Amino acid sequence: MSKTVLIVDDSIYMRSLIKTAMEGAGFEVVGEAQNGESAIDLAVQLQPDLITLDNILPDMMGFEILKVLKDEEVPSKVIMVSAVGQQTVVNKGLSLGASEYIVKPFTEEDLLKVVEKVLA
Amino acid sequence: MIKRLTNLPIRQKFAVIIIPLIVIILAFDYLQVRYHYLDYSDSVRLNKAIRVGIEINHVVHEIQKERSISSGFLANQGESFGVKLNKQRESTDSTLQQYYNELTNGDLEDLLELHRTDLDQLNAYFDKLSTLRKNIDEHRISSESSIDRFSEINNNALNTVIKLIDETRDKEIAQQIHAIIYFLKSKEFASIERAIGTQAFSRNHIDFTLYNRFTTLVANQNSYLDAFNIIANQESIEYYNQIVSGEEIEEVDRMREVLFANDTLSENPDHWYESSTIKINRLKDVEDYMSDNIQKRTQNIAQTSVRNFWTFLILDVTIGIIAFWLMTTIVTNLLKNVSILEAYTRRISAGDMTKKVVIPTKDELGQYANTFNRMVLEIRKSQFELRKQRDKAKFLYKNIYGVSLVVFENIEQGIFLLDKEFKISKFHSKAMKEIFSNDRIAGENFANFMRPLILPRELEALEMFMRHLFNEDMDEEVVNQLNPIDQVKIHTEQNGIVATKYIRVEFTRIFRKEKIQNIMVSVSDETESILLQQHLNEAEKKKQQETERVLSILKIDPSILRGFLHNSRKMLKSISERYEKNENDEYGELLSFTFDIIHNLKGNAVVIGMELMANKFHEIEDSITALQSKEVRGKDFLAILYEVDEADRMIAEIAEMLYKIINIYKKFPAEGDSVSNIMVIDSLERGAELIAKEEGKTVNLTFDNIDNVVLPEAYIEPFKDMMIQLIRNSVVHGIEAPSVRMSEGKVIMGELLIELSKSDNEMFIRYKDDGRGLDIERIKRQALDKGLVTDTDLKGMEEFEIQSLIFREGFSTADKSGTNAGRGQGMHLVKSILDQYKGAYDITSVDGKSFEMIIKLPVLNVEKGDEE
Numbered sequence: 002m003s004k005t006v007l008i009v010d011d012s013i014y015m016r017s018l019i020k021t022a023m024e025g026a027g028f029e030v031v032g033e034a035q036n037g038e039s040a041i042d043l044a045v046q047l048q049p050d051l052i053t054l055d056n057i058l059p060d061m062m063g064f065e066i067l068k069v070l071k072d073e074e075v076p077s078k079v080i081m082v083s084a085v086g087q088q089t090v091v092n093k094g095l096s097l098g099a100s101e102y103i104v105k106p107f108t109e110e111d112l113l114k115v116v117e118k119v120l121a
Numbered sequence: 122m123i124k125r126l127t128n129l130p131i132r133q134k135f136a137v138i139i140i141p142l143i144v145i146i147l148a149f150d151y152l153q154v155r156y157h158y159l160d161y162s163d164s165v166r167l168n169k170a171i172r173v174g175i176e177i178n179h180v181v182h183e184i185q186k187e188r189s190i191s192s193g194f195l196a197n198q199g200e201s202f203g204v205k206l207n208k209q210r211e212s213t214d215s216t217l218q219q220y221y222n223e224l225t226n227g228d229l230e231d232l233l234e235l236h237r238t239d240l241d242q243l244n245a246y247f248d249k250l251s252t253l254r255k256n257i258d259e260h261r262i263s264s265e266s267s268i269d270r271f272s273e274i275n276n277n278a279l280n281t282v283i284k285l286i287d288e289t290r291d292k293e294i295a296q297q298i299h300a301i302i303y304f305l306k307s308k309e310f311a312s313i314e315r316a317i318g319t320q321a322f323s324r325n326h327i328d329f330t331l332y333n334r335f336t337t338l339v340a341n342q343n344s345y346l347d348a349f350n351i352i353a354n355q356e357s358i359e360y361y362n363q364i365v366s367g368e369e370i371e372e373v374d375r376m377r378e379v380l381f382a383n384d385t386l387s388e389n390p391d392h393w394y395e396s397s398t399i400k401i402n403r404l405k406d407v408e409d410y411m412s413d414n415i416q417k418r419t420q421n422i423a424q425t426s427v428r429n430f431w432t433f434l435i436l437d438v439t440i441g442i443i444a445f446w447l448m449t450t451i452v453t454n455l456l457k458n459v460s461i462l463e464a465y466t467r468r469i470s471a472g473d474m475t476k477k478v479v480i481p482t483k484d485e486l487g488q489y490a491n492t493f494n495r496m497v498l499e500i501r502k503s504q505f506e507l508r509k510q511r512d513k514a515k516f517l518y519k520n521i522y523g524v525s526l527v528v529f530e531n532i533e534q535g536i537f538l539l540d541k542e543f544k545i546s547k548f549h550s551k552a553m554k555e556i557f558s559n560d561r562i563a564g565e566n567f568a569n570f571m572r573p574l575i576l577p578r579e580l581e582a583l584e585m586f587m588r589h590l591f592n593e594d595m596d597e598e599v600v601n602q603l604n605p606i607d608q609v610k611i612h613t614e615q616n617g618i619v620a621t622k623y624i625r626v627e628f629t630r631i632f633r634k635e636k637i638q639n640i641m642v643s644v645s646d647e648t649e650s651i652l653l654q655q656h657l658n659e660a661e662k663k664k665q666q667e668t669e670r671v672l673s674i675l676k677i678d679p680s681i682l683r684g685f686l687h688n689s690r691k692m693l694k695s696i697s698e699r700y701e702k703n704e705n706d707e708y709g710e711l712l713s714f715t716f717d718i719i720h721n722l723k724g725n726a727v728v729i730g731m732e733l734m735a736n737k738f739h740e741i742e743d744s745i746t747a748l749q750s751k752e753v754r755g756k757d758f759l760a761i762l763y764e765v766d767e768a769d770r771m772i773a774e775i776a777e778m779l780y781k782i783i784n785i786y787k788k789f790p791a792e793g794d795s796v797s798n799i800m801v802i803d804s805l806e807r808g809a810e811l812i813a814k815e816e817g818k819t820v821n822l823t824f825d826n827i828d829n830v831v832l833p834e835a836y837i838e839p840f841k842d843m844m845i846q847l848i849r850n851s852v853v854h855g856i857e858a859p860s861v862r863m864s865e866g867k868v869i870m871g872e873l874l875i876e877l878s879k880s881d882n883e884m885f886i887r888y889k890d891d892g893r894g895l896d897i898e899r900i901k902r903q904a905l906d907k908g909l910v911t912d913t914d915l916k917g918m919e920e921f922e923i924q925s926l927i928f929r930e931g932f933s934t935a936d937k938s939g940t941n942a943g944r945g946q947g948m949h950l951v952k953s954i955l956d957q958y959k960g961a962y963d964i965t966s967v968d969g970k971s972f973e974m975i976i977k978l979p980v981l982n983v984e985k986g987d988e989e
């Protein structure tokens with residue numbers, strides 16, 4: 002059974018980019034969220050194996066979602082997706098429960114490498 | 122280390138403080154200057170880089186357009202975009218030209234040098250444009266490939282821009298530069314999106330690959346925009362939101378959604394291109410705005426840096442100069458004052474206190490100087506006091522102590538003080554040592570000192586006496602009467618020789634505060650005076666005895682006395698003869714023999730009234746009587762013999778005295794005056810000496826037998842007158858000058874002789890000199906010249922007669938008339954006297970040898986005298 006993925010990003014093009022890459026690699030994209038609220042709902046509901054989480058969303062920050070996921074005891078691995086690879090941002094995400102991070106823009110290979118690492 | 126530091130001179134201490142300070146300040150200044158300079162150079166360089174970057178961005182912007190147009194041109198096989206493409210190529214070339222022009226601008230050299238490789242690479246990419254265009258014109262390249270080729274060039278151009286500008290020390294600028302970089306990337310993706318869109322709408326179709334690429338482009342474009350939105354400053358974001366909005370932008374979004382939906386792509390590609398281009402141009406506006414801002418900012422920083430640099434430099438130098446001036450002034454002043462103080466203290470330690478130290482400042486050093494001056498004043502006062510005291514002491518020493526010492530050194534008396542324990546004072550006169558022949562004087566107990574010198578009885582008395590001396594209840598005068606060593610005989614020993622001395626010791630009380638403090642003792646050595654006194658006493662005694670003897674002799678008839686003396690000596694001699702012959706030691710017999718003789722002699726002495734000898738013989742008798750009562754031994758008899766010898770000696774003395782008396786009688790038979798005799802001799806001697814001196818000659822006058830023959834009173838004056846004339850004649854005429862005498866082998870001193878003799882009725886006076894004798898021829902000539910005789914007279918005269926001419930009145934042989942001769946008087950006087958006293962004369966003259974005259978005078982009275 003293939004691994005399940007939830008994609009959280011406000012940009013439809015980015016979601017499309019990630020979805021294409023993941024499905025191409027054999028993952029099952031079980032949900033897409035374009036804001037924090039739906040992201041939390043879907044994550045709790047679907048309990049996917051992996052979540053790609055954009056840090057900047059229209060309604061909340063990715064960090065806040067990480068906290069909620071932790072409180073709700075969602076077991077999914079989370080890959081933070083950040084526009085700027087600032088060290089403080091990265092460290093904060095990792096300390097809040099994210100497994101890895103990736104800086105936008107990235108190529109398909111970059112993404113899959115990180116995913117592989119997280120799910121290994 | 123600390124100790125070495127604290128031991129440094131003040132000058133070096135200052136250096137230790139100041140030098141590190143100066144070094145720190147200089148280092149700080151250097152860092153500041155460097156910081157400002159780096160800011161400045163950084164800003165200037167960044168400004169230039171941005172200028173170049175802007176040019177490159179213009180080119181990129183044009184190439185982006187050309188890429189889209191070329192893409193559309195290739196996609197619809199040249200149906201549209203043909204005209205546009207050529208136009209766009211011109212625009213591209215124009216911006217390229219501008220970029221190249223900028224590169225040749227002079228002030229970019231350092232930047233070009235730094236990024237040579239990057240720029241060369243970029244230019245090579247730009248050069249590829251012509252080949253690419255040719256391929257596009259000939260449709261030898263697909264639309265997708267052309268996009269890739271253009272993108273390749275643009276990608277390189279953007280990377281070059283990033284390299285150029287991504288190097289600054291200013292955080293804010295660095296952030297804004299990154300914002301621009303994100304923005305440029307986003308814009309590049311937007312531009313590629315435009316190209317892909319143009320291609321898709323030109324074909325009315327988008328395949329899977331292109332679709333994916335389109336999605337990725339948009340996603341990435343948005344990602345960079347997100348990053349831009351995070352780090353760009355508020356100004357830029359606001360500008361972006363203001364510019365990139367409105368209908369045209371919404372139109373682009375709409376057509377993008379059409380593409381994303383991928384249903385029917387019936388949109389006009391020109392419309393897409395125009396709309397996208399408007400958007401991209403807006404994006405370019407934002408980009409220019411941001412570049413412009415950064416450029417302004419870098420310029421501003423450069424200016425600020427320069428201003429800060431100069432401000433700092435001027436401020437720093439000013440403060441530095443002021444600080445240095447203050448430091449120098451203070452340190453110099455301090456050092457100067459310190460060195461003044463130092464010099465002053467050195468002078469004081471060398472003893473010069475004549476000057477005050479002057480420190481003009483009112484700081485601690487100034488106060489020290491005042492304190493110093495007060496101290497020195499006090500020291501000087503004390504020194505003055507001390508000097509006064511010292512001078513006084515010196516004066517006292519010189520005038521009192523010094524004198525005392527001199528006195529002690531030279532006085533012939535022994536002087537010292539006794540303390541209450543009878544100890545001799547340390548200071549005592551030098552004479553003490555000589556008087557007592559003892560070095561150990563000072564500190565000795567006087568009684569102990571005297572112990573070996575005086576009798577125990579005297580010592581005991583001395584100790585008691587000294588106690589009395591310190592007893593104030595006893596009168597000093599009374600005590601001094603008890604002085605047991607007022608005059609005492611002591612025996613001193615020096616170098617084994619014992620000397621007897623008579624010393625006088627006197628004691629005087631010394632009072633201090635009405636108490637007897639010491640006893641001053643003076644010791645005088647009176648040995649010499651006492652011995653002299655003794656001698657005098659003895660001499661007196663002896664004289665008395667002699668007088669007695671003389672008197673006893675004079676009482677006795679000389680012939681009887683002579684007989685007694687003769688007899689006595691003979692008898693006494695017989696005693697010693699008998700003693701010498703005494704071989705059997707029969708002293709008893711010898712003694713009685715002696716007694717008989719002495720007794721006999723004593724009787725004779727008594728008979729003639731010789732009491733002196735009678736007494737002496739009586740003494741001998743007593744001695745013999747004393748011996749007769751016991752057995753006589755040789756030793757006992759020796760004492761008698763000694764006394765006999767003494768008697769003999771007395772007789773001898775009396776005999777000698779008698780002889781002397783007889784001699785006196787002989788010399789002065791009548792009332793002859795020996796005194797006159799001597800006076801005559803004396804006056805003749807002096808006369809001869811005087812005349813000789815005047816004549817430049819020396820003579821020796823000898824008298825022969827003049828003691829035995831006494832001139833009668835009546836002859837003394839005539840004798841003297843004649844002799845003076847003869848002496849004068851001899852010295853002037855007879856005795857030759859010393860040189861002549863020397864050449865004739867005579868002694869230089871002329872000899873004159875006067876001899877007296879007499880017979881029963883005549884007195885003879887013989888006068889003789891060792892001169893040249895009488896010159897007969899000269900006498901003749903003289904007598905003729907003076908008219909005393911005639912030639913005829915002379916021819917008939919004997920030699921004696923001619924010689925006698927010298928006695929004639931008016932005769933003088935001397936050529937010139939002097940005091941001593943030549944007055945024609947002298948020899949005539951002799952003749953006159955002889956005539957007066959009925960005398961006669963005879964002359965014997967030996968030529969060159971002598972002149973001799975014998976005068977005979979009759980004896981005036983018949984002398985009485987005892988000639989034996």
